[in-house]
Amino acid sequence: xxxxxxxxxxxxxxxxxxxxxxxxxxxxxxxxxxxxxxxxxxxxxxxxxxxxxxxxxxxxxxxxxxxxxxxxxxxxxxxxxxxxxxxxxxxxxxxxxxxxxxxxxxxxxxxxxxxxxxxxxxxxxxxxxxxxxxxxxxxxxxxxxxxxxxxxxxxxxxxxxxxxxxxxxxxxxxxxxxxxxxxxxxxxxxxxxxxxxxxxxxxxxxxxxxxxxxxxxxxx
Amino acid sequence: xxxxxxxxxxxxxxxxxxxxxxxxxxxxxxxxxxxxxxxxxxxxxxxxxxxxxxxxxxxxxxxxxxxxxxxxxxxxxxxxxxxxxxxxxxxxxxxxxxxxxxxxxxxxxxxxxxxxxxxxxxxxxxxxxxxxxxxxxxxxxxxxxxxxxxxxxxxxxxxxxxxxxxxxxxxxxxxxxxxxxxxxxxxxxxxxxxxxxxxxxxxxxxxxxxxxxxxxxxxx
DNA sequence: TTCTTGTCACCTAGGTGTTAATAT
DNA sequence: ATATTAACACCTAGGTGACAAGAA
Numbered sequence: 001x002x003x004x005x006x007x008x009x010x011x012x013x014x015x016x017x018x019x020x021x022x023x024x025x026x027x028x029x030x031x032x033x034x035x036x037x038x039x040x041x042x043x044x045x046x047x048x049x050x051x052x053x054x055x056x057x058x059x060x061x062x063x064x065x066x067x068x069x070x071x072x073x074x075x076x077x078x079x080x081x082x083x084x085x086x087x088x089x090x091x092x093x094x095x096x097x098x099x100x101x102x103x104x105x106x107x108x109x110x111x112x113x114x115x116x117x118x119x120x121x122x123x124x125x126x127x128x129x130x131x132x133x134x135x136x137x138x139x140x141x142x143x144x145x146x147x148x149x150x151x152x153x154x155x156x157x158x159x160x161x162x163x164x165x166x167x168x169x170x171x172x173x174x175x176x177x178x179x180x181x182x183x184x185x186x187x188x189x190x191x192x193x194x195x196x197x198x199x200x201x202x203x204x205x206x207x208x209x210x211x212x213x214x215x216x217x218x219x220x
Numbered sequence: 221x222x223x224x225x226x227x228x229x230x231x232x233x234x235x236x237x238x239x240x241x242x243x244x245x246x247x248x249x250x251x252x253x254x255x256x257x258x259x260x261x262x263x264x265x266x267x268x269x270x271x272x273x274x275x276x277x278x279x280x281x282x283x284x285x286x287x288x289x290x291x292x293x294x295x296x297x298x299x300x301x302x303x304x305x306x307x308x309x310x311x312x313x314x315x316x317x318x319x320x321x322x323x324x325x326x327x328x329x330x331x332x333x334x335x336x337x338x339x340x341x342x343x344x345x346x347x348x349x350x351x352x353x354x355x356x357x358x359x360x361x362x363x364x365x366x367x368x369x370x371x372x373x374x375x376x377x378x379x380x381x382x383x384x385x386x387x388x389x390x391x392x393x394x395x396x397x398x399x400x401x402x403x404x405x406x407x408x409x410x411x412x413x414x415x416x417x418x419x420x421x422x423x424x425x426x427x428x429x430x431x432x433x434x435x436x437x438x439x440x
Numbered sequence: 441t442t443c444t445t446g447t448c449a450c451c452t453a454g455g456t457g458t459t460a461a462t463a464t
Numbered sequence: 465a466t467a468t469t470a471a472c473a474c475c476t477a478g479g480t481g482a483c484a485a486g487a488a
């Protein structure tokens with residue numbers, strides 16, 4: 001069995017409509033897809049992997065008027081998606097279970113010609129990440145004889161691929177929760193941010209920010 | 221078989237008498253111990269590891285008068301050294317051979333109570349790094365039946381463990397060749413440095429350095 | 441109009457030797 | 465005297481959204 005890490009953060013994003021940036025060079029996901037595993041055979045070898053499937057065959061655009069995503073036609077053609085194999089694969093069950101498994105090396109791109117092994121997604125399309133555990137048979141590899149593959153889908157991790165954020169509330173939640181975006185935080189985390197930052201370091205301290213004026217800014 | 225990477229850089233250090241810093245928190249080696257492997261069974265599993273053995277049972281001190289290391293007594297007691305297992309272990313022969321194997325996660329410490337898994341060394345003692353390839357038998361693990369272990373020693377990688385550099389020429393060579401010490405370079409790499417920097421980026425460009433006056437400094 | 445691209449300041453994270461203070 | 469420690473400025477390396485310019 002597999003349990004999604006940071007589920008409450010994923011839920012917050014999902015309620016707003018998660019967006020993930022795709023770039024030519026490849027962009028990491030945030031939140032990062034992380035799972036905790038239970039019930040594996042400690043001695044057996046497993047491959048862990050992820051892929052992404054379209055949620056529907058529609059293309060979307062963001063309506064700033066209604067602050068929501070609206071259908072903008074039929075989906076662009078989608079090749080059978082690439083599979084991202086966790087770099088620690090193959091590994092023993094005991095190894096995978098003794099700590100959280102993090103897919104932080106996985107990157108998303110919109111470059112159909114990508115040769116860096118990144119996951120290729122169509123922008124303005126909706127995707128569902130999937131997580132796979134594959135049991136590696138040591139020798140007698142009788143294909144399709146035993147159940148050797150298991151797939152997990154966490155609905156709260158679905159997202160819209162974008163080249164630039166559309167929903168401003170998503171942008172703000174990313175800035176508030178992603179440590180690498182700390183440079184864009186305008187105010188110190190206080191009362192009104194508690195529910196957002198409770199997933200992370202609760203004592204983040206004030207941020208310094210010189211790129212834009214702000215009356216609440218703390219300069220030190 | 222195994223081939224030492226950056227051998228010419230190791231040789232330069234060895235001629236001066238290599239020194240490696242040990243700290244309580246753990247310090248990486250520089251140069252990093254890296255090898256290129258050949259002749260492994262592509263399908264077989266191997267563990268790759270390193271350990272460190274004393275070169276002698278002496279304790280040294282650096283004589284600034286003679287600019288050399290002199291014996292300063294008998295060696296401090298030395299526990300059987302820890303073994304550093306390469307984090308990609310176990311891995312298939314094909315994996316190990318398709319790229320340089322780098323022990324850049326290995327750290328040296330002088331803290332006898334270290335619980336971070338770092339290599340514990342006595343300061344002011346001389347050590348010889350060793351590299352081991354261990355063949356992992358899949359099932360019938362009859363111990364000491366077949367030769368399943370191989371050790372490589374590169375004499376040019378021996379070094380003195382220190383808490384602070386003693387030989388100033390070693391300090392200068394570290395600064396000139398370690399990218400992380402670029403902040404201490406006083407002059408741009410030019411003609412007289414070619415043989416040192418030929419192992420690294422030959423077009424390093426000038427460095428900016430404000431912590432000490434220098435008539436040759438380039439400010440931009 | 442709508443979407444994409446490239447550059448940038450600002451971060452996180454962590455590897456350097458220096459230096460002054462401390463220990464032995 | 466000699467050896468060790470801890471804080472520090474200065475790097476490498478790379479992950480952020482903002483922004484202006486470009487493309488469709």
